[in-house]
Amino acid sequence: MRKSITLFFLLSIVGFASSQSTIADKIKVSLSKTAVQKDTVKKNKSLIVQQQIVKDTLAEEKEILKLKFYKKNAHASYYADKFHGRNTTSGIKYNKEKYTAAHKKFPFGTKLKVTNQINGKSVIVEVNDRGPFVKAREIDLSRKAFMEIANNKGSGAMTVTIEEIVK
Numbered sequence: 615m616r617k618s619i620t621l622f623f624l625l626s627i628v629g630f631a632s633s634q635s636t637i638a639d640k641i642k643v644s645l646s647k648t649a650v651q652k653d654t655v656k657k658n659k660s661l662i663v664q665q666q667i668v669k670d671t672l673a674e675e676k677e678i679l680k681l682k683f684y685k686k687n688a689h690a691s692y693y694a695d696k697f698h699g700r701n702t703t704s705g706i707k708y709n710k711e712k713y714t715a716a717h718k719k720f721p722f723g724t725k726l727k728v729t730n731q732i733n734g735k736s737v738i739v740e741v742n743d744r745g746p747f748v749k750a751r752e753i754d755l756s757r758k759a760f761m762e763i764a765n766n767k768g769s770g771a772m773t774v775t776i777e778e779i780v781k
Contacts, residue, residue: 681727681777688752690728690774692760702743710757716743717753725779728755728763730772735763738779752776 698710704722708714715726720741729736737759746754753776761767763774 679727680780682780684726684776684778685752686775687731688774688776689750689771690753690755690760691746691748691751691771692755692757695757704742706742708743708756712756713737713739713759714742714756715739715753715759716745717741718744718746720778726753727777727779728753728759729775729777730763730765731775732772733763733765735765737763 693708693710693716695710697708700708702708702714702716706714715728717724717726720726722742724741725738726741727736727738737755739755739759743754746752751771753774760772764772
C-alpha cells in the first residue's frame with residue numbers, strides 16, 4: 615500500500631512538473647510571438663511613414679521641376695550589357711543599374727525626363743556619354759531606365775518624348 619501511494623505521489627509530481635514546463639513553454643512561445651508581432655507592426659508603421667515621405671518628396675519634385683521640351687517621337691534604345699563597367703565618354707564607368715543616358719548634343723550632367731509615348735511612363739536620367747551612333751536613334755538609356763518605362767520588356771527600342779530639366 616505504501617509503495618503504491620509513493621508511486622502515485624511520484625507520478626503526480628512528474629505529471630505536474632511536465633505540465634508546468636508545457637505551460638511555461640506555451641507562455642514563452644506566446645510572448646515571443648507577441649514580440650515578433652509588435653516588431654512587425656513597428657516595421658510596417660515605419661515602412662508606411664517612409665513610403666509617405668517618398669510620396670511627399672516626389673510630389674514636391676513634380677511641382678518644382680521645370681521642363682523644357684526638346685523632342686517628340688524620338689527613338690530610344692538601351693546599352694547592351696557588354697558595356698557594363700566600361701568607361702563612358704565623360705570618364706564615368708557605365709552602370710546598367712543607374713539612371714543614365716547617352717546623347718549626341720546635351721552636355722554631360724544634363725538631366726532629362728524621358729517619357730514612353732505608348733504607356734506614359736517616364737524616367738529622369740543624367741547624360742554621361744555620347745551616342746547613340748545609329749542614325750535613326752536619338753538617345754541611349756541605361757538598361758534600368760529603359761526597363762522602367764518599357765511597355766514590352768523584350769523590345770530594344772521605343773518612341774519617347776525628351777524634355778530637359780532646367781534649374
